[in-house]
């Protein structure tokens with residue numbers, strides 16, 4: 612097989628886009644530690660605030676030390692956003708910073724954005740790899756068994772439903788109403804009902 616990137620020439624970056632999903636920080640941590648310890652990649656940049664962070668926000672160097680405890684925190688340490696996908700500005704930034712591996716964590720919109728970035732990179736003839744990491748709290752990707760964050764969402768749903776159940780049972784004719792997320796997917800609700 613052919614090695615495409617030598618470790619010491621890799622300059623990776625990670626960006627998170629779209630809505631929050633439990634486990635985002637764990638994925639960032641695994642990427643950083645995997646790149647660093649398994650592939651000896653020392654230059655890893657966090658892009659803050661989603662796609663627009665490439666050209667309008669700060670960046671933060673990521674090392675195993677920086678990400679050591681982040682899996683215990685919710686959200687994403689890099690921040691996230693919707694909109695702001697300006698392809699040429701993003702690829703300009705990738706080119707200017709000398710980034711050659713782009714790790715994009717996000718939902719379907721984010722992955723569409725990653726494909727457009729890749730097309731522009733190819734058009735410019737740059738030696739840059741783009742990797743998409745699918746993020747969906749709804750577990751609605753048929754080719755994988757379970758997406759990260761889904762179990763946590765079901766657990767949280769369980770907590771809310773149990774509390775409403777206790778309230779409803781404690782009074783005469785009590786009714787508990789819990790609204791769960793996912794009007795189009797609904798797998799969080801379905802799994803709980805099952």
Ligand SMILES: Nc1ncnc2c1ncn2[C@@H]1O[C@H](COP(=O)(O)OP(=O)(O)OP(=O)(O)O)[C@@H](O)[C@H]1O
Nearest residue numbers: 628629630693694695696717718719720721723724
């Ligand atoms: N067709 C597209 N082309 C380029 N960029 C896109 C496209 N669709 C979405 N994006 C960009 O991807 C980012 C995230 O998109 P979006 O808000 O749709 O969330 P998502 O990735 O689908 O996640 P979620 O499942 O949480 O909604 C935004 O910055 C948006 O501008």
Ligand SMILES: O=P(O)(O)OC[C@H]1O[C@](O)(CO)[C@@H](O)[C@@H]1O
Nearest residue numbers: 630748749791792793794795796
């Ligand atoms: O409950 P609602 O309003 O349908 O929104 C939930 C949806 O929003 C998202 O979190 C982001 O689009 C989906 O993953 C989820 O299905």
